[in-house]
């Protein structure tokens with residue numbers, strides 16, 4: 171019976187392979203970003219102001235994949251995550267070594283510390299440590315408005331929600347690892363978050379607008395708060411993720427830190443869930459103006475909220491009722507992201523659609539401005555946010571499976 175034996179052996183091998191090779195969406199999207207050579211600095215091409223955040227955000231996505239799945243082989247991924255992490259870190263390092271230069275980039279530059287810290291912890295790379303030191307010094311050089319709020323970039327006195335995603339985890343992890351005696355960092359972190367909270371909070375909805383001008387001289391500045399007029403999904407998405415990611419890094423700091431972060435997170439979670447679109451579970455580009463002409467469901471902000479809601483629930487930061495609402499909304503939006511924005515190519519790669527390019531406060535900052543910025547296919551901000559949303563959804567599914575088994 172050698173032939174039939176071989177037949178069954180093949181069937182067995184094939185079935186094993188099929189079982190083992192159920193590559194999850196998080197890994198497929200990460201592989202796709204890598205196959206497009208995105209989120210890294212191309213040879214002989216200086217990074218643009220927006221490159222830093224693309225690099226740092228995708229690094230954080232890869233590190234989270236490695237933390238959970240350990241190796242790409244474990245989930246039949248096709249690319250070497252570790253190697254990409256290293257090469258994207260190596261490629262950006264030469265641009266980070268001068269603190270004065272660093273301070274001329276947006277606060278987003280600090281997200282590249284994700285890859286640097288990883289290289290330093292895993293391989294004790296000297297260059298990584300030098301870059302981390304330069305980035306840390308550059309925070310001391312960052313210009314501040316009269317209240318002490320960091321400028322986001324080169325616009326005088328303007329602070330943006332966006333910058334917190336890179337600033338907060340950087341200051342917390344750098345201080346924990348290299349500078350534990352700097353006792354002013356916790357106050358600085360809370361001050362930055364709180365200035366944005368108090369100047370950007372929208373009374374009716376509890377959501378936060380994109381940014382504020384402390385000097386109130388911008389054409390769009392609210393005469394009392396300096397706040398800009400519009401609640402933009404992705405900028406609030408960055409801030410919301412900063413609260414959750416900040417909490418993950420808060421354990422070595424005084425309790426007042428996690429108390430503050432938790433209370434803001436819970437308030438914002440309620441507000442964010444309350445404006446989720448009832449049909450899709452996702453979020454509008456202009457978050458509090460559902461269905462207004464020209465407004466649409468935006469795919470990067472929606473993936474960020476999905477990520478942060480799943481993560482906050484998973485890590486136990488939300489009271490039970492709210493955690494259950496958070497999971498329900500995140501789950502509903504995740505299905506919509508898959509159906510509406512993920513493009514499955516014949517060669518197995520995934521595309522990601524429907525991500526707004528850039529919205530700047532160096533503009534009219536009006537409703538018309540926010541709804542008329544171009545939509546991009548395969549933007550890293552959208553695709554990397556989808557990697558993280560998928561991973562959170564997979565962790566959630568795995569936790570249900572293991573509780574069923576026990």
Ligand SMILES: *[C@@H]1O[C@H](CO)[C@@H](O)[C@H](O)[C@H]1NC(C)=O
Pocket residue numbers: 268269270271
């Ligand atoms: C660092 O960058 C600043 C601003 O671009 C420049 O003036 C300075 O010469 C640089 N320092 C070094 C050591 O290259």
Ligand SMILES: *[C@@H]1O[C@H](CO)[C@@H](O)[C@H](O)[C@H]1NC(C)=O
Pocket residue numbers: 309310352353354355358
């Ligand atoms: C400690 O951190 C604060 C706030 O980030 C900063 O202003 C200060 O310069 C830091 N001190 C040192 C010695 O780096």
Ligand SMILES: *[C@@H]1O[C@H](CO)[C@@H](O)[C@H](O)[C@H]1NC(C)=O
Pocket residue numbers: 315316326327384385
């Ligand atoms: C920043 O704001 C202060 C007032 O708070 C003002 O005096 C200063 O001129 C502003 N800076 C710039 C560069 O506009």
Ligand SMILES: *[C@@H]1O[C@H](CO)[C@@H](O)[C@H](O)[C@H]1NC(C)=O
Pocket residue numbers: 205515516517518519
């Ligand atoms: C996979 O297919 C997409 C869509 O046709 C294409 O843009 C991409 O270059 C392909 N990637 C590879 C690695 O062949």
Ligand SMILES: *[C@@H]1O[C@H](CO)[C@@H](O)[C@H](O)[C@H]1NC(C)=O
Pocket residue numbers: 513521523524547
């Ligand atoms: C992305 O979405 C736009 C607008 O819905 C659509 O026209 C375009 O064909 C989509 N791109 C892909 C690759 O599906």
Ligand SMILES: *[C@@H]1O[C@H](CO)[C@@H](O)[C@H](O)[C@H]1NC(C)=O
Pocket residue numbers: 324325532533
């Ligand atoms: C702000 O926008 C104007 C008009 O588009 C542009 O000329 C200017 O350079 C921008 N300012 C900065 C600091 O980028």
